[in-house]
Amino acid sequence: MTARIDAALDAVADERATLRDERSALTAFDGRVAGLSTVTVSTGPPLVADPRPSGQSLSRLRTAYAETVMATPHYEAEYGDTVAESLAAEFGDDLAAAIIGGTALTPELRDAVRAATDAAQREREEFLDVLDREADSLATAADDIEALSTDLDTLDDRPLSTRSFDELHDLWTATRDLEARIDGVGLRRQETLRSHRNDLPGVPTDLCEYLYHDLSASYPVLASLADLGSRLERTRRRVERGLATTP
Known part of the structure; x- marks a missing residue:
């Protein structure tokens, strides 16, 4: 009589495990972002990177995202998207564009990424x-x-x-x-x-x-x-x- 409900309980348990993995991955990502060095840009909007500074930290941010958020056991089967697609889905198009298309990690950009990561954790x-x-x-x-x-x-x-x-x-x-x-x-x-x-x-x-x-x-x-x-x-x-x- 309760076989359907037993199956539903299993489905809920699977979804909880998925969310816990994602929450842990976001926590790990935030920790790595917090340790990245930034470059101060004297002019221009805060999410637009100065073309002169080295983009090494921004590249490391993208790598950190791929190695944490996109490295959960279920990720490929559940989502199977690219880094750019995943960032847009998780953080929005504007922030994803700054992360993918920028050339340097500014303090403002790092703060925006960390705030978006915190919001994603709270959603989980x-x-x-x-x-x-x-x-x-x-x-x-x-x-x-x-x-x-x-x-x-x-x-x-x-x-x-x-x-x-x-x-x-x-x-x-x-x-x-x-x-x-x-x-x-x-x-x-x-x-x-x-x-x-x-x-x-x-x-x-x-x-x-x-x-x-x-x-x-x-x-x-x-x-x-x-x-x-x-x-x-x-x-x-x-x-x-x-x-x-x-x-």
């Missing part, structure tokens, strides 16, 4: 917080669904033909109670999904579609509840038929 932290809540939501829902499934099995543990009218009526009432519990689990899950959307405005798609697009169901909890609801509906219909034919 926020995403990890949401994934922690998602994992808790999935685990709680799995426990609830297992308990509901067990209770449904207990209700239907002996033939309806052996039950009296009063017993069948009690059984029908119990199915309505189970239905209310199923609805409650679904409502709590929907609340969690809404909170994810509010907390992750930068995610381009719905979080479930992003995390679970390779699974049998993009909404594993709701799909499991739908299956349980169908089972319950079949039981209730049999009970209602029994009530109709039992004196």
Whole structure:
């Protein structure tokens, strides 16, 4: 009954591992950038490098990026882009252009890179917080669904033909109670999904579609509840038929 949710928990664990690797890589990159020497440019906009100074530090910055951020275990399979494409995706087009097309690392450029790196780290932290809540939501829902499934099995543990009218009526009432519990689990899950959307405005798609697009169901909890609801509906219909034919 909870196989879909178990698969979703595995997907969340994989995404958490990916984010932790990226956060660590960004931390390593920032440390290397902090140690690079800079060249002061007397005139011109702060992100435009003076053509006269040596570009050795800027080259080292690009190398540091490739050896940290782009060297995570999943990077090639997940992104597979160039240094220029990766910088643009991570830090924006303007800063990427200054890093790729510049000839010297100015103090202002280094500060801008470090600020962008810090922002990228914070994005990972926020995403990890949401994934922690998602994992808790999935685990709680799995426990609830297992308990509901067990209770449904207990209700239907002996033939309806052996039950009296009063017993069948009690059984029908119990199915309505189970239905209310199923609805409650679904409502709590929907609340969690809404909170994810509010907390992750930068995610381009719905979080479930992003995390679970390779699974049998993009909404594993709701799909499991739908299956349980169908089972319950079949039981209730049999009970209602029994009530109709039992004196």
